[in-house]
Amino acid sequence: MAPTFTLTNSAPMTQSFQERWYMNLNSLMDRALIPQCGNGDDLYIITGAVPSDHRVKDRVSIPEFVWLAACCAVPGGGWAMGFIKHTRDSDIIEDVMVKDLEKLLPFKLQLFQDNCGETEQDTEKMKKILEVVNQVQDEERMVQSQQSAVPLSSTTSKRSGPLPPEASEESSRSLLGKLLGFIATPVIKLFQLTYYLVVAILKNVACFLWCVTKQVVNGIESCLYRLGSATASYFVAIGEELLSIPWKVLKVLAKIIRAVLRILCCLLKAVCRLLSIPVRVLVDVATFPMYTMGAIPIVCRDIAMGLGGTVSLLFDTAFGTMGGLFQVVFGVFKRIGYKVTFDNSGEL
Template identity: 40%
Template sequence: SIVLVLCISALPSFSQGRVVREDESGFAECNAFFAGRVPPDGFAEPFHVKICQHFNKEPRFATLYSTRDKIPLYSAFKYSKPAPGEEEQWLVEPQLDDPDSALREMVREADVAGTVANLGASQALSSDYVDSGYERGLLNPGLLHEGDFQVAAYTLTNAVPLSPSLSQSWHRDVARVVEQALAPHCSQTDALFLVAGAIPSSVRVKGRVSVPESLWLAACCDAPRGWSLGLLKTPSDENGLADLTVKELEKRLPAGANLFGSSCGGDTQSPEAAEAALQAVRQIHSGQRQGEQDSSLVRKVLGVIATPFVKLLELLVSVLVGLLKLVLYFLWLLTKRVAGAALDGVCSLWDGLVSYLKAIGTVLLSIPCDVGRVLVNICLGFLQILQDLTSLTYRILSIPVGFVLHLAAFPYRSLCAIPSVLRDAAAGIGGTVSLLLDATAALVHGFCYLAALVGRRVVPRVSSDE
């Protein structure tokens, strides 16, 4: 924040809005904007703050600001010279919200966001006017000034919420009256003191900023043959501008209000000069009203004449709009179809590309697996060959061992086999003898049987022959 303060202070053309201390007299150096250097009386409230508006290190006008209503109660200034409006650069006063702020000058709201404590607690901000239906109307219109005086007028401490039409009429009427009536009827232009103010109401923008119930302007020509007068504008009569004496105007203000007192010429005021200035104001206002009436009549006549052409033009416009809608709808459908086809093609291409990449990825991933599988098979083959060689070697080495073992066991097995062989031989011989006996017996039996059979055959035949 210190760097920000230094950067802002270094700007060559910067608006300073110094809050006047209580121990200072009036508005300090801005007392020069009041007749006789005496500010108005009757506006002493705890929530009223005096501001001496500066620009380029010079005082430009004075403002009494209400921190409760968050609008200026009045701004005192001098008429300099009218000029076209420049670019608006709205500023805020940091000291209103933070008396301890190191910023002793007005700054752009965006430049101090987050650096000033309670910003907006005692003054209006630009955000209060956003989407509110109200404009920032200047009590001290920038159109009455040129150069630095005009730039200094665009501060939120000099603005009140006004409807767009009321803001336009206020700036227009005040500029015309001051430029065409008041200034020409003051023998010394530098002696024309102006105080523009607003009377707060209970209506508030976004619950914060008071909407004025009326606007007023008090003028004092503090010169030989001087004069003073007042003007009042109400929202109910946006195009009207009531002319009053200063005393009559003070009755519309808070009780005890005294705008000029004896500071505006005193007994040296000229009633004739005041009347002349007042007549000039009324002439401007009546001429404005007449011009508005004439323009209204002309507008009515032109409206009657132009109505058929306007209707025909509206018909043609509606037909053209309809054709344009059809063309746009056709183009939209065509674009939609083309975009859909293109999108489908892109999607198909994308799907094919994804599938191709997926297949390539699968093949690439399978290559290491196949290589690993081949290597494993090769290793298994080598192991099998090694196993076979080992088995063959074992078998080759095991033949002599078996032969030696069998040869060493031959005597033992031969001796052990002799009893078995003798037993088997005896059994064989016994069997052979038994077989011979059985064969002999069977042969004898056979012969006996044969003899018996022959005998039975022969003996009966002999018997029969006998």
């Protein structure tokens, strides 16, 4: 750790990480952010670091990651993006939205007003920026690989001289060990594979038994729950019926009493009406059958006389009609005979 970051207003970083981060910032600014935001006049940049739990001498906190937020406020073609680089995985630059970056900050700050028009962004420019970010990461990996290859080449050049006999014996022993390791490696791998298969089978069997047991327990619980709910509802219904029996008995008694009272009222009304009828009317009602029986013969006689008169009237009508017809026929024939006699006398 470099001893230059001792103040609390500085973020302590290793020299290599600091150099790579500054190189990334310069590359992003020159090749992605400024070209995709006009001339950079409407480009706004905010950088910072998020502290971690590790501290230098229990005083200064080491950053967990550093971040950069960029906002291009060009009307109709703006964009807003954030970039994160962790101190542990220093080769990766993560691209995030501004809202997501604000959630990662300790105090949940709002970096740009209205998130710099995050809802209306130029996706084409953002894609180009991400392409440049990937190129910067690839270039950083290439630089790191070249730097790591330089000391390896120097060490190999130093060891390229003739080896002493002890070194040759050690090399032969190492070759024998490598040969034995090459032969034993498949067997070890086979045992490892068998072990992994057995463990996987046991895990699957245990999971299967656990699932079956869980299903059985759930089924038993559901059955018990249904049985308990049915029993409770049955007892509740029985209790309701038992509680309703006295009320129903009272209702029936009330209806019986009301019916009896109605019958008594009807009887009283009938008695009152009978008592209110005059005696003459009662005598007439009592003598009505006698008068009726005495009037039956008279009525029958009148009916018989009426029927006889009707029959005699029918006979008189029939005979009168026939007599009239005979008279008409006789008169017609008489006239016809007189005319014939008159005609014959003229011819003579």
